[in-house]
Amino acid sequence: MLIIAEKINIMSKTIGPAMRERNAKPIQDLALAEVAGGSRCLDLNLGPATKDGPAMMEWLVKTVQEAVDDSIQLCLDTKNLEAMEAGLKVVTKHKPMINSTNADEDVLDKYMPMAATFDADIIALAMTSAGIPRDCNERLVNAATIMGKAMEHGVGLERIYLDPLVLPIGVAQMDAMEVVETIRQFQMLNDPPMKSVVGLSNIYNGTPKDLHTRFGYTFMTMLAAAGLTAAIADSLDKELMAVVKTVEVLKNEMLYAASYLDDILGAKAEA
Numbered sequence: 609m610l611i612i613a614e615k616i617n618i619m620s621k622t623i624g625p626a627m628r629e630r631n632a633k634p635i636q637d638l639a640l641a642e643v644a645g646g647s648r649c650l651d652l653n654l655g656p657a658t659k660d661g662p663a664m665m666e667w668l669v670k671t672v673q674e675a676v677d678d679s680i681q682l683c684l685d686t687k688n689l690e691a692m693e694a695g696l697k698v699v700t701k702h703k704p705m706i707n708s709t710n711a712d713e714d715v716l717d718k719y720m721p722m723a724a725t726f727d728a729d730i731i732a733l734a735m736t737s738a739g740i741p742r743d744c745n746e747r748l749v750n751a752a753t754i755m756g757k758a759m760e761h762g763v764g765l766e767r768i769y770l771d772p773l774v775l776p777i778g779v780a781q782m783d784a785m786e787v788v789e790t791i792r793q794f795q796m797l798n799d800p801p802m803k804s805v806v807g808l809s810n811i812y813n814g815t816p817k818d819l820h821t822r823f824g825y826t827f828m829t830m831l832a833a834a835g836l837t838a839a840i841a842d843s844l845d846k847e848l849m850a851v852v853k854t855v856e857v858l859k860n861e862m863l864y865a866a867s868y869l870d871d872i873l874g875a876k877a878e879a
């Protein structure tokens with residue numbers, strides 16, 4: 609499972625001001641901590657920065673790529689097309705990921721050529737501007753549109769991460785299992801299987817804080833069991849990282865050894 613670290617985000621109380629003041633240190637420290645936590649891809653989330661978007665994304669990309677190893681992917685998270693392009697232009701050795709396009713044909717006609725030009729992976733939301741997806745079937749129809757446009761614009765299907773769009777449990781309880789089923793079915797749309805991604809925190813948005821980790825860990829277990837490829841989540845949360853690795857062991861994707869969590873939780877005293 610690729611964990612796309614979520615904490616470099618304009619909404620954060622410490623990182624938001626640092627982004628606006630172009631204060632590199634707190635952002636670079638957080639980027640290094642996210643990598644140390646086990647993330648190989650960092651989300652850089654501008655939020656709804658409209659006017660300053662391109663300059664801010666350009667600065668953010670330069671700031672983070674200066675701090676972390678070239679092998680770490682940068683996931684540019686903005687709805688602002690100009691900001692996305694400005695960020696992609698200054699990516700040097702790091703492999704970029706576009707976050708995100710939706711499944712509108714005219715939007716795909718803008719983002720897919722960008723993915724091709726900048727040799728980027730791309731997250732595609734299985735929804736259109738017509739509204740949030742109703743069920744698994746609607747998401748699969750949108751995925752087919754996305755895949756068709758990728759092929760039309762010469763973007764390899766292995767570069768696409770399909771995002772079913774997770775809705776909050778308190779808002780759309782019936783939808784949680786639709787998302788799990790969607791993750792299963794996305795894989796059947798191609799051989800090799802299509803990749804998938806979710807924003808994990810969406811599931812517990814709007815619930816009391818003491819329920820966040822319980823829903824996060826449990827939903828992660830269900831999605832990982834169903835074959836989820838990637839998640840935008842908190843790589844500083846060691847328990848979450850341990851849950852992810854444990855599912856990998858249970859799925860026989862990683863060899864079990866008594867010490868399998870030592871790199872995450874630290875070595876235990878000899879029993």
Ligand code: THG
Pocket residue numbers: 614615617619620653685707708731771773774806807808809810840
């Ligand atoms: N799919 C895709 N991209 C996404 C989402 C998705 N990007 C945004 C979001 N959903 C996932 N990213 C975040 C980023 C930060 C937090 C939650 C989800 C978060 N941030 C603060 C923190 O760092 O603690 C808290 C901010 C607050 O006070 O609200 O929790 O679904 N493709």
